[in-house]
Amino acid sequence: MHIKYWQEIKSNNLGRLGLILLTLIVGAAVFAPVLASFNPTEQTTASFRPPSREHWLGTNDVGQDIFAGLLYGARTSLLVAVTVAFFSTAISSVVGATAGFLGGFYEKVAMRVVDALLVIPPMLVVIIIAAYIQPSLWCLILLLSMLTWPGGARIIRSQTLVLKEKAHVRAARTFGAGPLYILRRHIIPDLGPILVANLVQGARRAVFMEAGLSFLGVTDPTTVSWGKMLYHALKYVYLDVWQWWLIPVGVSLSATVMAFTFIGYALEEAMDPRLRRGRHA
Known part of the structure; x- marks a missing residue:
């Protein structure tokens, strides 16, 4: 399945x-040192x-510039979103591609591990670890990367089970191609749309978490974070x-989560034309 992601997103209203x-948001994060006149941690x-x-969004209870904190908080959120999405995907x-392609005992063990991890709430695990x-x-x-990958692994395994029965994969096997070659040259490229969707979904989830x-x-x-700013702002409602802080x-x-969500909707329609027909019906 070959999808022109950029064209599909641009042609979708929510995607745009x-x-x-x-x-x-990315521009604000990248140019934070230029746009912010103050150190966000300076009291x-x-x-x-x-x-x-002087202070576009005023100051908080310890005299820190809120606008600077907002910009540098965007850096933290985007860093977490990109890295967690990449590693978890x-x-x-x-795990998903190898389990679906190789099958056998390895698939059973891998999927039981996935099932066990799926029932563990990532937030709860991180909170327990933070207690120590x-x-x-x-x-x-x-921690977030290690706890949020199982859901994507099940989806990728399911799609791999379908892809390994395709004619071109069977032909590669007939000509003596090994599992690693087939995974690298045929299975993973065909999984591209699902991997991109997992990346977007993982980034959205990581920002929220x-x-x-x-x-x-x-x-x-010592890390500047939007969640931490919200916590401190709620003390002074x-x-x-609160009008210029909270x-x-x-x-x-909300805008960051919505941005990833809208892009995800556009990609979902691109991968499933039935959704597109339903929208235009």
Whole structure:
């Protein structure tokens, strides 16, 4: 299945909206040092200042610039989204494709491991681990990657079972191609649409989970995070400061999740033409 992802997303209204939102968020994250005039972790005596020309979104309870925190928080969210999506998709691809293609005892063991991991809530595991250690950002990324791959592995295995019966795969076997060659040259390329969809889904889930864990305090205290900003902002909802502290952070987090979700919808329609016909009916 060969899909022109860029063209499909651009031709879809939700896909275009998702691309616009994601472009704005990525731009804010990349140019954060240029756009932000203050260090987001620097504490000053100018606490609870309203928005002004100096502080575009005012300051928080310890005098930190909220606009700078918003920009650098985008960096954290996107870093977690990209790395977790990549690693979890890579693991699910290897396990799912090899299990579906090789079969036998290896498939049974691999799928039982997947079934066992699927019933374990990733958030709960990370919280329990955080009770003993204070996970750094990269430790959090590793934990989320190791706990979120099983769902994708089951999908990839199912598709691999279909692909290995295709004519070109059978022909490769007839001419003596080994399992590794067939997986690398035939199975994995044909899994491209599903892998891209898993990447988008994994990124969306990672953004939400990172914000939730940061909100609960399960993260490096020196890391600037939207979830941590939300947690601190909720302490002062009885003051006017929530208008320029809580709302912008909530809108930014929602926009990031919506961007990945809309792109995922566009890719889903591209992979399943029946959805496209239903939309135009």
